[in-house]
Amino acid sequence: MTDRLPLFPLNLVLYPGLVLPLNVFEERYRRLVRDLLALPEGERRFGVVALRSGREVGELAGDPVDAVFPVGCVAEVATIRPHADGRFDVVATGATRFRLLAVDDSGPYLVGEVEAMAEPKGDDAEVMTLAVSRAFAEYQRKLTGAQGRGPVELPELPDDAVVLSYLVAAAMVLDLSDKQSLLVAEDGTVRLRAELSLLRRENALLEHIRALPAVELLRQGTAPN
CATH class of the missing domain: 2.30.130.40 (LON domain-like)
Structure with a gap:
């Protein structure tokens, strides 16, 4: 339709x-x-x-x-x-x-x-939701630490695979092509699996980086047209 x-x-x-x-x-x-x-x-x-x-x-x-x-x-x-x-x-x-x-x-x-x-959850949704939630929490901690910010209270993450997949996609600091690839993913599990790979990559990089440009997670500025 x-x-x-x-x-x-x-x-x-x-x-x-x-x-x-x-x-x-x-x-x-x-x-x-x-x-x-x-x-x-x-x-x-x-x-x-x-x-x-x-x-x-x-x-x-x-x-x-x-x-x-x-x-x-x-x-x-x-x-x-x-x-x-x-x-x-x-x-x-x-x-x-x-x-x-x-x-x-x-x-x-x-x-x-x-x-x-459609927005199907896909196979292994519960397993991938747990894995991504843990990796994303680590990502948030390392990113705020790299920015020189003290410990912050992390928000509770949703347990719905599709909702979580979009939240993580929006909050991660990625280039536009990676962001678009996550939008296109055929289901929530496929998106979460891709995010897990990206999170592991970013977490490994953040382990060796001590200073990054300030980024405000989970917030988005006004977009001019």
Whole structure:
């Protein structure tokens, strides 16, 4: 079953369950937000797709399908705050993944024909959930230590394989291609298995590194369009 969604290409990967704050200032995306405001509150949603390397939000010349990754995430709007100069502050939450089948660039902003993707847990979900929870807790401790921060109380992690897999994907300091690969994973167990490998790699690196640029885990700054 397919659907049509307005698309918001960004230099980031949105995961289901994660909050996305946006400061919307480019005209084409102001138009998108104005169109969203014309809809009932429960129908205000758009698709977030990550831009391929070297692209900018306003740089979509040529075939727009080539400019973005083919798997994205539906963003459900929670709040829209307009400014007098025409900008908007938008807060949305990642809902479900989709596969991008086609892009219509005939209007003021891109509209995608999308197909919803299932969210199976996969095999060995409980085993992988436990292994990743332990490795991720170690990662958090080592990362905060490398930043010169004292001991911190770690948040309790969810025991649902899919929810945990997206939380870890969002919180890890990874490049965009790794982030996108985790979004594309066919099920929660496959994603957790990939994360376990990445966590072991990062934990080994952090063992030998004493100083890193400050990174705020589990928090995400406002993304400009």
